[in-house]
Amino acid sequence: MRIGNARRAVLASAGALALALSMAACGEQENEGGASGAGSPAPSTSVDQALADRVPDAIKADGVIKVGTDSTYPPAEYLDTDGSTVIGFDVDLFNAVAAKLGLKTEYVSAPFDALLPGVTSGQYEVGVSSFTINPERLQTVTMVSYFEAGTQWATKAGNPAGINPDDACGKKIAVQTGTVQLDDITARSEKCVTDGKPAITIDQYQAQSDATAAVVSGKNDAMLADSPVGAYAVKQTNGQLELLGDIYESAPYGYAVTKDQQAFAEVLRDALKALIADGTYEAALANWGVEAGGIDNPEVNA
Template identity: 30%
Template sequence: MKSAICLMLGLALAFSAPSAARDLAEVKASGTIKIATEGATPPFNYFEGDKLTGFDVDLGTAIGEALGLKVEWVTLAFDGLLVGLDHDRYDLVVAGHGITPERQKAVDFSTPYVCSGAAIVAKEGGARTVADLAGKIVGVQVGTTYLAAIDKVPGVKEVKTFPKDTDALQNLIAGRTEVWVSDKLTALTASEKAPDAKLQIGDLLYEERYGMAFKKGNDALRGAVDKALAGMLAGDGYKKISDHYFKQDIRCP
């Protein structure tokens, strides 16, 4: 019985062991690179009808072209993206993940491709500063660094979580929350697109650098993507995409 149990445990471990990610040679041999994003965070990644578009999508597609590869896009809920990466469902993730020590234990990141920050957003006359969050109902997307940061702010009355950042925004507009914490660039776009909502963008909780995520140890693929990104930054490719979606250059200084 003991040996049978050990065998069963061994089989379970074998089947649960993580598989190897496709390396650069395998990706190039296939002719296609699989990139995942959320598809629900305008203007970074979102759908216009059935078409996936946005800054992340245009940038990822341009990087694929620089590598001589077709891009196959996969969309998934934000809090499942890094899990799917670990299970080799795609080759990398381009979805505005903040580079944090905790995430770096689980995945490898490209060089930063965006510098932004977590903004305090309220309706006109509402909270602007961290101190103003005391006694407030705050809405935030699950799986984000924003949620972890808000959990550390003393005095917040309630934190409501939402599967999508757009859900958190709509709940602020509807008055079900008093504050929305999100990416400052996303908030600026939301304010421009919905002027009647009279959104007020206050202080940043913190600044943040975004990276493209790769499975741990997939260094050749990460290096090739970094090289392609560097080429876009050195030329005008990155700036054109950034100007189109943000009317500014959002690269890290």
């Protein structure tokens, strides 16, 4: 997860938000590369030939890394206004990683909970979709840390439902399917029942944008999401939402590759280190206002 605020000085109108949410719900889309949506060009970097030479032959054979992503998670990864180009700070940063290795990227959109199975089956060469590194995921894939975030709650402005994150028993809460936030709210609901209180009604959405829209409409009382995602939602809804409580349980995000691609994971890690050293890494995050979630030492499976 990450710590820090989302970007955009110019906020979307309610109509623009609805358009963005509907586009984010589109089916599979592909694009090569990916443009920055932060109002300035994505940072560029030069090839490090020593690193490029270490990329496994099977990965570099066609010169393109096929990336699986859930493009419904602004500002990390989401569809641009054309409805097909995947943009976000995850995209800018991984494009820079690929460029450092002398490769291009091809992004394929899919539901979040289908991405890691897609990586393990060979459908994607890497998963880039704000995956929090945890023991369960490390049982099936190898992960390379690149960012850090936490969880934060958001509710309608003024908190009309009277949401207390420490006691949300009986409330209706929105989360994205397959996220650590689902585990979080499930555990909270179980505690409610143990304490003799009403369970939390947990509504799961395939797209984070749908979870956000459910809170804006009043269908749900609040949502849990990664901290920059919540902050971005507040800005993009023109203040119809507000953040609730503090950021908690910070943890790293990781790129996901198959268990047998240790060498690929290590070269991704070293490309990140090179980007940190030459300033490209910080520039990619600053372009989206999420530099507070930057890390100094990318690692494999840590």
